[in-house]
Amino acid sequence: MNKSDLIAALAKETDLPLRKSEEIVNLVFDTMSVALVEGNRIEIRGFGSFMVKEYQGYTGRNPKTGDKIAVNEKRLPFFKTGKELREHVDEPE
Structure with a gap:
């Protein structure tokens, strides 16, 4: 959908x-x-919750060249399913 x-x-x-x-x-x-x-934080009972997670910066590696690169810290949306939705999706048809 x-x-x-x-x-x-x-x-x-x-x-x-x-x-x-x-x-x-x-x-x-x-x-x-x-x-x-x-x-x-957004919580919708029976469906799930949305929140923002903050990730620290780190030193990564370019897989193509092998060079080290600095990856900046970032904030990303995160969704956690609610119990009712999780059970409903897992039900056999």
Whole structure:
């Protein structure tokens, strides 16, 4: 499922026009993105949680040349599945 499929499913389920469904989906994702940029944690019960993990810089190696390179520290989004979602996906069909 991609974003367009999600918008279409929302429109079908709620009888909203596609344009309004798109605004709602965009608002949800934009709000989540802003919260993560600000360092907040997002928890959706039964689904999972989103957070930002900070990774320290380190000295890496270019696999092609073997030269050492400095890898800067970085912040990356991280998703941890909730128990209900994990169990639901693991159920036999």
